[in-house]
Amino acid sequence: MEMSRRDLLKLGVFGSAAVLLPVERVARTKLLEANRIAASRLPQPFAATFQRPPVLAKKGMSAAGEEVYDIVQQSASVEILGSGIKTEIWGYNGIAPGPTIAVNQGTPALVRQSNLLPDKHPTLRYTPWTSTHLHGSASLPQYDGYASDVTNPHEFKDYQYPNFQPARTLWYHDHGVHITAPNAYMGLAAMYILHDRQEVGLVEQGMLPGGEYDVPLIIKDAMFTSSGQLIFDDNSQSSLFGDVILVNGKPWPLMQVEPFMYRFRLLNASISRSYNLSLDTGDDLIVIGTDGGLMPAPQRVKSIRHGMAERYEVVIDFSKYAPRTPNAPRKRIVLKNGRLPNNQDFDTTGNVMAFEVVPAGTLRQPPGITTAPPPTLNPDNEIMKLTPNQAVRTRLMEFKRDGGQWTVNGRTWEDVINSNFTQVVAHPALGDVEIWDLKNSSGGWFHPVHIHLVDFKILSRNGQPPRPYEQGPKDVAYVGEGETVRVITRFGDSQGRQRGKYMMHCHNLVHEDHDMMVQFEVGEGGDDPLGTKAQPLPPQPPPA
Numbered sequence: 001m002e003m004s005r006r007d008l009l010k011l012g013v014f015g016s017a018a019v020l021l022p023v024e025r026v027a028r029t030k031l032l033e034a035n036r037i038a039a040s041r042l043p044q045p046f047a048a049t050f051q052r053p054p055v056l057a058k059k060g061m062s063a064a065g066e067e068v069y070d071i072v073q074q075s076a077s078v079e080i081l082g083s084g085i086k087t088e089i090w091g092y093n094g095i096a097p098g099p100t101i102a103v104n105q106g107t108p109a110l111v112r113q114s115n116l117l118p119d120k121h122p123t124l125r126y127t128p129w130t131s132t133h134l135h136g137s138a139s140l141p142q143y144d145g146y147a148s149d150v151t152n153p154h155e156f157k158d159y160q161y162p163n164f165q166p167a168r169t170l171w172y173h174d175h176g177v178h179i180t181a182p183n184a185y186m187g188l189a190a191m192y193i194l195h196d197r198q199e200v201g202l203v204e205q206g207m208l209p210g211g212e213y214d215v216p217l218i219i220k221d222a223m224f225t226s227s228g229q230l231i232f233d234d235n236s237q238s239s240l241f242g243d244v245i246l247v248n249g250k251p252w253p254l255m256q257v258e259p260f261m262y263r264f265r266l267l268n269a270s271i272s273r274s275y276n277l278s279l280d281t282g283d284d285l286i287v288i289g290t291d292g293g294l295m296p297a298p299q300r301v302k303s304i305r306h307g308m309a310e311r312y313e314v315v316i317d318f319s320k321y322a323p324r325t326p327n328a329p330r331k332r333i334v335l336k337n338g339r340l341p342n343n344q345d346f347d348t349t350g351n352v353m354a355f356e357v358v359p360a361g362t363l364r365q366p367p368g369i370t371t372a373p374p375p376t377l378n379p380d381n382e383i384m385k386l387t388p389n390q391a392v393r394t395r396l397m398e399f400k401r402d403g404g405q406w407t408v409n410g411r412t413w414e415d416v417i418n419s420n421f422t423q424v425v426a427h428p429a430l431g432d433v434e435i436w437d438l439k440n441s442s443g444g445w446f447h448p449v450h451i452h453l454v455d456f457k458i459l460s461r462n463g464q465p466p467r468p469y470e471q472g473p474k475d476v477a478y479v480g481e482g483e484t485v486r487v488i489t490r491f492g493d494s495q496g497r498q499r500g501k502y503m504m505h506c507h508n509l510v511h512e513d514h515d516m517m518v519q520f521e522v523g524e525g526g527d528d529p530l531g532t533k534a535q536p537l538p539p540q541p542p543p544a
Contacts, residue, residue: 050255096187259322260368276338289313292473307448406516430523500526
């Protein structure tokens with residue numbers, strides 16, 4: 001007899017998940033909301049100083065030639081809102097966002113993730129198991145952050161990352177089954193940057209900004225109580241929206257920039273909010289990269305519709321705003337967020353951050369470049385060369401709320417669990433090229449659809465060409481209300497490195513948790529995604 005997720009939770013199969021006590025959870029959330037911090041007490045926009053996440057130093061090299069990194073998932077009390085107000089966050093190495101990992105193509109990495117989180121969430125009272133997903137990596141199934149492959153508190157798991165793909169902006173975040181949204185909301189997200197020779201060559205030739213002019217921007221929204229604690233309200237399992245915009249953990253920060261070209265790696269790490277990004281000056285955003293790395297050619301746009309988990313690499317030209325004298329007024333440029341359907345907006349969510357242009361040399365960093373990116377960036381990306389006549393089949397993947405459940409082709413992750421993890425929505429052979437139609441016909445929602453393992457090319461959106469900034473390799477497609485997005489990809493490579501079961505889901509993490517997630521299987525004989533278990537941590541020494 002099949003059992004529902006609710007039945008499994010009652011039996012403790014998944015432990016004390018956040019959905020176990022819905023009445024108590026709703027009551028606690030409403031109490032927190034009643035104590036929500038007043039807008040008048042929120043920080044003023046552009047008062048906080050911008051900061052970059054630190055770059056994580058490697059611990060050493062393994063016998064297998066992997067760069068070794070250690071990360072501890074732990075709680076910390078940090079000042080986000082200012083005025084001495086402290087907020088409990090969960091962070092990789094105790095910071096949110098976590099430290100950036102920067103690696104080179106061809107050198108694999110081994111990252112140990114140790115779960116030292118509290119035994120219970122501070123308000124939802126669930127046990128915070130985790131599963132770390134390196135989003136954008138063609139990892140083996142057992143290292144992909146498979147949702148049901150969990151690491152409980154006081155356990156660790158070693159993740160192996162191959163790093164054979166082209167240069168790209170990746171990120172690592174929690175993917176624990178049924179509690180991904182609250183875990184990520186507490187802060188379990190960080191950037192992972194993969195470089196290759198081609199990209200480095202463009203930087204060395206002065207064609208792309210690099211070094212201090214290559215800047216991660218991790219954007220998310222949050223809501224706080226008057227005492228500074230995070231409020232998790234998923235609006236009856238639909239979406240979570242905050243009234244504070246954080247960039248790299250700071251509310252509406254101000255970044256000083258010199259009059260050169262800057263490359264910004266934009267990541268939408270929000271749980272449910274999409275952004276419509278533009279500059280208040282009307283200047284172009286020069287898009288040079290998408291989820292899967294550099295585009296064939298840069299695209300100049302006035303705005304970007306940016307869904308959760310999407311990454312866009314954008315060059316902004318500050319050179320024309322150079323102060324003419326040391327004491328001249330400095331130009332301030334605001335990164336704005338315009339309104340989009342299916343979001344809950346507040347008076348405070350129209351701004352993201354600001355840039356203040358200071359004289360060259362002020363920041364004591366090497367001079368940057370003032371030339372725009374070249375007309376050709378990466379013409380040889382194999383995914384972007386795919387054409388529809390190469391596809392061996394076309395599949396429909398429909399994302400829909402049905403009977404109160406979030407489904408994909410009428411299926412949920414509950415169905416996958418009940419099948420003992422055998423049920424799949426697709427089983428392409430190794431090397432097959434397929435077209436998938438990602439369809440959202442239900443009203444009221446948009447779905448950023450993430451297909452694990454592969455990069456894909458967007459062929460069309462409702463039969464029309466993809467938007468200019470989407471014309472690069474992607475792993476997330478923004479599927480708006482009433483939209484069908486047609487994508488094409490190749491499953492696996494000639495070396496057979498990409499076999500096994502992988503997930504596809506909506507990256508509105510509330511939808512994912514309730515249970516808009518399924519799996520597909522590539523080829524035959526792939527590794528078991530549940531085959532490499534977490535291990536107990538050795539006893540921790542008492543605090544000094």
